[in-house]
Amino acid sequence: MNLALLTACTALGVFAGVTGLASLVAWAVAGRWAAGSRDAARTARRLFALRVLPSLMGLVLASGLALPAFLLFEPRGTLETPGWTVTVLAVAGAIGIAAGLRRGIGDWWATRRLRSQWMRGGRPLTLAGAPAPAYGIRHPFPVVSVVGILHPRLFVAEQVLEALSEPELAAVLAHETGHVAAQDNLKRIALRLAPAVPWLQAARRLEERWEQATEEAADERTCAGLELAAALVKTARLASAGSRIDVPAAALHRGGALARRVRRLIEAPEAVPPSSGPGGWMWGIGLAAAAGLAWSPLLLASVHALLEHLVHLP
Amino acid sequence: MAQFLMRGFRRPRAVMDSALGSLERQVLERLWALDREASVRELLEDFDTLAYTTLMTTVDRLFKKRLLDRRREGRAFLYKPRVSPEQLQRGVAADVIDSLLGSGPEAARPLMSTFIDAVEERDGALLDELEALIRDRRRGRGRGEP
Numbered sequence: 364m365n366l367a368l369l370t371a372c373t374a375l376g377v378f379a380g381v382t383g384l385a386s387l388v389a390w391a392v393a394g395r396w397a398a399g400s401r402d403a404a405r406t407a408r409r410l411f412a413l414r415v416l417p418s419l420m421g422l423v424l425a426s427g428l429a430l431p432a433f434l435l436f437e438p439r440g441t442l443e444t445p446g447w448t449v450t451v452l453a454v455a456g457a458i459g460i461a462a463g464l465r466r467g468i469g470d471w472w473a474t475r476r477l478r479s480q481w482m483r484g485g486r487p488l489t490l491a492g493a494p495a496p497a498y499g500i501r502h503p504f505p506v507v508s509v510v511g512i513l514h515p516r517l518f519v520a521e522q523v524l525e526a527l528s529e530p531e532l533a534a535v536l537a538h539e540t541g542h543v544a545a546q547d548n549l550k551r552i553a554l555r556l557a558p559a560v561p562w563l564q565a566a567r568r569l570e571e572r573w574e575q576a577t578e579e580a581a582d583e584r585t586c587a588g589l590e591l592a593a594a595l596v597k598t599a600r601l602a603s604a605g606s607r608i609d610v611p612a613a614a615l616h617r618g619g620a621l622a623r624r625v626r627r628l629i630e631a632p633e634a635v636p637p638s639s640g641p642g643g644w645m646w647g648i649g650l651a652a653a654a655g656l657a658w659s660p661l662l663l664a665s666v667h668a669l670l671e672h673l674v675h676l677p
Numbered sequence: 678m679a680q681f682l683m684r685g686f687r688r689p690r691a692v693m694d695s696a697l698g699s700l701e702r703q704v705l706e707r708l709w710a711l712d713r714e715a716s717v718r719e720l721l722e723d724f725d726t727l728a729y730t731t732l733m734t735t736v737d738r739l740f741k742k743r744l745l746d747r748r749r750e751g752r753a754f755l756y757k758p759r760v761s762p763e764q765l766q767r768g769v770a771a772d773v774i775d776s777l778l779g780s781g782p783e784a785a786r787p788l789m790s791t792f793i794d795a796v797e798e799r800d801g802a803l804l805d806e807l808e809a810l811i812r813d814r815r816r817g818r819g820r821g822e823p
Contacts, residue, residue, distance in 0.1 A: 466785070469785025469786075470787065471788070472785060473785040473786055474787040474789070476787075477787040506791070507791070507793070508789045508790060508792065510788070510789040512788055535792060538792060542790035548789065548790060552788055577790070581790070589814055589815060589818070592811050593808075593811050594792075596804055596808050598792060599793055599804055621793065621803075622803045625807045625810075625811075629807075629811060629814050
């Protein structure tokens, strides 16, 4: 096997191994750590990190350590052949990355299609407090939705506009503003890109819990709980029982949370705006420190020695 | 020039061709070329080896596939294409891409936040109860209760 192929195989193997192990740890602590906070925004941030960080760790270690270590220290004319362990891990890594990319590209495509379709059939609205250009649409389901990342658009079904009072509509718009401020759609694509290695169902469960937490966090951001609770009930009444929005987003079921959300809002109607996450400077320092460590020749030589053991595993 | 190939390495045009019968395709192309409404009898001039009823059935099939519009004039119908060749190809390409992107939980889904995305059967029974709770809370707030 030539150097390029061996390096790619090893890097993919490291990616799958690290992502898989870190995911197992993340899922093991997910229940306690994420449920430990009563702040929905914090819970959402924790669940997001638990789902995405394992893949990010895998990516950073594979591309920032394994790849340079192999390229610097492996003899050019190597004829080494990796063992089964690394080969299987590399195949799993490649499948995970390909599946993630397929989901990401597919979601981007589906978003573009839905946004253009609803914009074509909709009428522009002027709504004070709307987080994005708004459109009124005719839809059998009482849609209130922000679609897209870079050029988001807010779509509101006509029957919702008619049914809600002014304060209720303002609360709904504040809720949607919460989603935009938290960049939830951007996080959605990150979740979809992150390979679900080694267990798809566990990853999906984590994503469902994140979806629920983001809704509750956006509810808390409104600071007008009773109006929002009333808007939730009125909007739900506009849909027939057992129905759901007929776009593929609903494949990820979030429906059962309706009563829970309303009760939360009634119990704490004037909720304090949620806490913000750690500042960007903290992440910057962490990344700079990691990059500095990664590029020390001594560390890279040790990583290469470790990888040699990995490659020769049966 | 790079060519756009998909589904068994066929071009969107080839996929579209296989979705329509050969005669259907020819009739549609003739109507696109005419760029105006035409009756079956007028079309028959270009398909002189065909029986009138065969052409009639083909045109009717295209109408039922919603590829043609028609309006009655006297005893005959006048037909015209509902879509341009580019629109049809784009539609076929979009459908093929959709099918390539799969279905089920792993299917492509739009990146969107939804205020409510589903109302369960049992939610219907809860709505009255929730509404009453909101009313009580509002009444309490009106009386200055916390």
